[in-house]
Amino acid sequence: MIDICNISKSFGDVKALDKLTVQIPTASVFGLVGSNGSGKSTLLRILSGVYTPDKGKITIDDEDITDNPKVREKCCFVSDFPYFSNHATVENTAILYREMYPNWSDEKFKELSKAFRLKTKTKIITMSKGMQRQVAITLALSACPKYLFLDEIFDGLDPVVRQLVKKLLIGEIAENSMTVVIASHNLRELEDLCDHMGFLHCGGLLLEKELDSLKLELYRIQAAFSQPLPQEALEPLDIVDVKNTGNLYTLVVRGNINDINSYINSLNPVFVQALPLTLEEIFISEMEAAGYDIDHIIE
Amino acid sequence: MTSTTSSNKQCQGFCGMLKWNLRNLTSLSVVYSVILLVVLPFMLAISLLGNGEGAQVLYNEESITSIFKSNWLIVSIIVNVFVVVISANLFKSFHNRRSTDLVMSLPIKRSTLFLSNFITGLLVIIVPLFVVALISGLLCGDILVCLTYFIALIPPTLFAYAMYSFLAVCCGTVADTVISYVAINVTYPVLFSAIMNLVYNFSAGTADFCYNGLSNLLTNGDPFKHSLLSPSMGILVCSAETSMSDASMVPYCIYSIIFAAIMFVGAVILFKRRKNENVQMGFIYKLPRIIIIIISSLACGVYIGYTASGALSGDVKSGTVQLLWYVLFSVMGCIVSYLIITSIYNRGGSGILKSIPCLGASVVLSLIIYLLTATGMVSMNMWAPDIKTVKYVSVETSINNNYSDTINEFLGEDVSKDVSEDISNGSDESFYEYYDEYYDEYINNSTYYYRTVFDKKQHRFMSCYSRLLRLNNKEEIAAVNKLNDELIKEYNEKTPFLRYSNNFWYTMNTDYICVRYRYGDGSVESRYYSSDFFDTDTVIKYLDEICSGNYFKESKFIIQSCGNGTELNMSYNNMQAVDENKKIDVSDTEFANELIAAYNEDFASDQKVFEHFTDLDNADGILFIKPRHLDNITSDEIRRFGGGGMLVIPKDGYEKTKAVLNKYSKEIDGCSEVTAKNYK
Incomplete structure (x- = not known):
């Protein structure tokens, strides 16, 4: 389990992370989403040991991660822009990983190279952005880490490869109880993959929940009434967002769907419909609630 | 058990990174090795293949070992350049965010990571050098000499490399690291020279020392000065040293190794605490940047101030004008160099105002140095000793000026000429040649008249100059x-x-x-x-x-002074080469030892006369010997003779010395008969 306790990280005057506390259970896929500059990549870099937090402590399997190779053997980080030296081929980069990671599997490396159709003797820097990312994923998965940290992993991958990556990750989680922390703006892909979500904004964690419960907590209610509702009529609901055009109301409401439905019905709607939100919609709603919406940005 | 497993894993990680780095540096190390091989073994092989004739054409009749020695200087320049090139390539992974993401997330301790990088660079720099020295030794037929040169080059190279490593940790980009390295290597010697001036002013009773800018450093700097914080210059100086047994090489090596160790330890400590988020942002640790800016500005200010005040003051009789020039130009020098280096670091004019305190510190330090060294506040120029x-x-004078004319009235004609002519005339005339020249001595900033006497084999007998x-x-x-x-x-x-x-x-x-x-x-x-x-x-x-x-x-008496031969060694390099290759046989050593003993017994109770030939007591006679080829004897006692090429003997008590000289003069190849004559 990854235990992130009260960590802060500043870059000069900018607070990238501010007293962040979160626990990531073993064998889960934890999706990190958030606004630009919310601290997603910073958190991943701290987890992988690239950065050190200014304050707070992170333990992985109850061991402090600070300059601790024993912990880092269990972790692998694929950054948003993977680095390969000028002369590196897939094959000789694999040698470095083999030397570094005790659980490295040549068998898996061959399998994945084949699956991604990688030319292992070609210089990596001559490959396309998407191919380079596939190389990074191949190397990371072949290292058989217990914890995998992925930053914007789907960027530059075509839809087929995305599916392949997701399938591979799910396979690893199922077979080897791998824990994946993945930061991305591609909420559609995360929705398929993650079981836990963390919403970051301005260095803080807005919310952290299981994806299912997150989805079951927020609903879009479309309701039409015979006449406009008085302002206090909707107050008993935990409304995240409300828009109305005449007598037609569109509400984003947090809570139990049965409770929400029964209350709306008590207001005698002409028409009512409750829809679950996509992850993207949940994200936008939560961000709006935190003051991060288009109107505020334009203002 | 756990500790053993952990150290084994670290060892595995270390080796993994080492191999990875070596692989990345393969092409560069091949280029480096090929250049070294061409400069030394290849050239030596060509000379040998030409059966010596090629070498004679190419190198003016120098021997194969001489070719090695002269080309070793080129090797040192190549090493100097490649220390930077190789280090820049090696440590660039610490200067790029993407590569930092990779290397810093690997399961290896930061200290081990740095160590593996450090060792990689060292191997890439040193191993080809060793191979080249070894092959050259085989070609020259004198492996020991070639390896001695190699060993002598290690400490300053290590120091240079360690300094780059240290700066690489402190800097966020390759460019800033290289700029800082170059800035320190160029400006530090200038500043150090100024500080040495300060030290000499504080120290009572030391030999005179004058600040004369870079020329002083290049001609008179001892290895300590070069190696202290200017590793590049240290490498060059080291390559010119002939032997590790040279006394000056010992502190040289010790200081280089100590400073290399300090740099290395400092780099490891800083690397462990390095904030990788500042990569690609100029400097990760700000203090080195501030120090470099201050040193550079200060050094340029002091140097430009000294130089300009001397050049512009002309024939003034008051120091005030020179002082004003000094202050004006040192401040100007400070500002200009500050602007240049800050602009380079900031990649433009932005941020210059922010770092203005560095400039202020430079100017203030410049003026403090001036006050301490130049105004006489603390120096001893205002009083006469008890x-x-x-x-x-x-009392000495510079030659050919009003003062020397005054002294000449009392001293008579130039004794240097008289002595050398007497020597040659008194022996076999066909045996000698003269070389007359005026020689600018940078240390005292004066011109001396030299008459140098050579035999037909181009062995230097003696040189006479100056007066006292x-x-x-x-x-x-x-x-x-x-x-x-x-x-x-x-x-x-x-x-x-x-x-x-x-x-x-x-x-x-x-x-x-x-x-x-x-x-x-x-x-x-x-x-x-x-x-x-x-x-x-x-x-x-x-x-x-x-x-x-x-x-x-x-x-009133007159003595001839004789120098330590350093200057002439440079002037007559070819002739030296002939001498240096001469084999020393037993009789030479015996001769030298006997001569030393006799000389000491005769009159050298004050051993300091050896250090300052010009300070002999009561000298009124001259004996000459030809000990040039005895330079190869490493004994300090004998070297004192070898350097001078001439002995100044007091009027009394030189009988034993004369006897020894006469005894051996005919046994030693090329040694003339001893002539003794009073010049009072």
């Missing part, structure tokens, strides 16, 4: 002190404030007299009186007084 403490006083007037009577010393007091008084009246120190009084002009007080404890203090600051007629008036005194007339 006569009781002075053993004797010597020495006074050991208390009344004479008092007369010299009077000259000092009166001139200082006059100067002070003309320049009531902002005075220059003694060092400045002669560095701008070759027209000066120098008074050296030798104390009872052997220490020397020098005082210079340059026509820049003192009225020539007044100086000559007091000089006349000294020379026309009764005691002077009674005790």
